[in-house]
Amino acid sequence: MSADAQGHQAGLNAYEAPPPGHSSGSRLERVLRQGRFAVTAELNPPDSADPEDVFEAARPLAEVVDAINATDASGANCHMSSIGICSLLTRAGYGTIYQISCRDRNRIAIQGDALGAAAMGVRNVLCLTGDGVGVGDQPGAKPVFDLDSVSLLRALKTMRDEGVFLSGRKITRPPPLFLGAAENPCVTPVEWRPDRLKKKIEAGAEYIQTNYIFDMPQFEAFMARVRDLGLHEKVFILAGVGPLASARAARWMRSNVPGIHIPEHVIERLEKADKPGEEGKRLCVELIQQIREIKGIAGVHVMAYRREHQVSEIIMESGVLAGRRPVARRQRAAAPAKA
């Protein structure tokens, strides 16, 4: 069997040029460019070397999302790598988002991985700064931060559009990547967050996934400013949501996970509920429904850490799919005949 045929058998698509007007042709990009309400969700990465554990974690998400985010040691905790998870899932036909954090790798590693990921069929990336190593499970690690999320965006854009590394060396097949970034609208300095978003767009961001939104007035203020700046027309914004397990869990998150803002009244609501888990879910559904009404919102991003089983119910109950069946998992066609 030729190497090419082997590649096809493994579900690897040969390098395919994106359709006109698209950067990558990924399913997520298509859904967004068609103006449909997109849904993405975060996968809980396994502490294991077994591919089955990855598929297991993806299963509850796949039926309701357009793409699955593979986190890159988020919270500075070590798990299976983002690129490993994305490679496995992409080859099995899932839409993936490859998260790249600047904390653990320098520019040489990151640029090389971008090519590697693209060769494995990964089409969406999310450029992140990364949490400090101090909050993670190995606080003695050396923090890298060679690039920041913004220069990372520009670096990947340069690779994709100019076909060169930051060293100026030519890339024979540039990676067709849909470039994303994060934003944290409800965290200090709130008055500058829209400007920072603008900077990310200028650097190359085409879509944004925000951090958790629990504070609607704050988020609406942010979006109003975003619209004033005309940014909602230049970038697809997916608002971050997630079910809280209990008041205690919410408080713990607020004081131990960087960048999480949960207003007191939200926590009180969970405290008063008989079944906090159910209440957390209901709250999440309500938030999605409110967020969806905001002008300039292109979708939601669900982060249901350890509550992945709730994701499909949350999305279904929120009604955001409006009858649409997302295709995070494409039916695997028979291996294509060699073109």
Add this chain to the structure above:
Amino acid sequence: MYRLRLWSVRHARGLERLYKWVEGTMVALDPLFARIGYARVERPVAVLESGVKGLLFDCEMCGQCVLSSTGMSCPMNCPKQLRNGPCGGVRPGGFCEVKPWMRCVWVDAWDGAQRMRNGAWISEVLPPVDRSLKGSSSWLRVAREKAAERRHSETKSRARRIVAKAFAGARRNEPASAPLAEEPPSAVNREAQP
């Protein structure tokens, strides 16, 4: 010094002017530097620069000064060394995620930029730091950039050209952030030099 660093942000407007003046002087001194040799002036100027900027900004001598684009708040003091704005972890009240006792360098930067004439420069996407320039004089680098521009002499380095192109806006405002002039050997990899 931390206190002085905060003072500098509060006086960003005045320091911006002073800074422009210093840079102008450096550029004007180019003929003199060229005659003595940039390689030979590198060390004494770097020592002077490190003293002054260390005091005022807790400068770390990255060699690619962008203070005029960061509200006179030095981004090398950000524990993540971010060059393009705050991370998502800033604590309530504007304190740093990693060092909670310290004000977020970028919250201050945005404050300082408000006071500056060219405060809008903070919106320009800055390139990553060239780590091989650590310890070298950024003032001299600016002087060389301006002089090289006048003489239309450019580096042969492909890497430098692509960075200058990919971050053209940053280079316009802060030539030292994406330099193109030839570097004297004494200005590169200083940490590794005896």
